[in-house]
Amino acid sequence: MTPEERYAKIDERLDAIAMHLELTSAMVHDNETRFEAQMGRILTIVESLANTAADHQRRIERLEDK
Numbered sequence: 001m002t003p004e005e006r007y008a009k010i011d012e013r014l015d016a017i018a019m020h021l022e023l024t025s026a027m028v029h030d031n032e033t034r035f036e037a038q039m040g041r042i043l044t045i046v047e048s049l050a051n052t053a054a055d056h057q058r059r060i061e062r063l064e065d066k
Helices: 001-066
Strands: none
Touching: none
């Protein structure tokens, strides 16, 4: 194998690695975006459940006071 062929092979491998890293980076970014959206939905649900629990607690306290 000539030095030029070796350099060409190294260049091909470097290009493949660069493409792989770009794809991996894009996938990580997409996953982070989806994760943040899911966390927002989860926080909204938890807040709603907390409000419902507080409402029930107030009702129970009113019933106990009677």
